[in-house]
Amino acid sequence: MWDVGDRIGKFRTKLVKCSFGLMGQSATEGAWPSLYAATSDEVQTGHYYGPSGLGERKGLPAEATATPWAKDENTARRLWQWTEEAVGASVIPMA
Secondary structure, three states, X not given: OOOHHHHHHHXXXXXXXXXXXXXXXXXXXXHHHHHHHHHOOOOOOOOOEEEOXXXXXXXXXXXXXXXXXXXXXXXXXXXXXXXXXXXXXXXXXXX
8 A cells, every 4th residue: 555645745856856957956056156256257346146047047157137135235234244243253345
């Protein structure tokens, strides 16, 4: 006799993997935009780089669209302050 819960669990796992394959990418591919931004001569200071595919969710790195809150100076200041508290060190920004 087969267990319904086990079959539902297996189906759910396959469904999640399939969905992630359509809308996401591997950890290696997820690192590409950071590597591109850090090493390419084509990048510009103050620009945002991410995946270039549909919805900017996967694909090769390229200039991407930053959300308005990503450009908010108050949010940036709070994040910087929280980071310094979390790591227990004060860092002076380079730029």
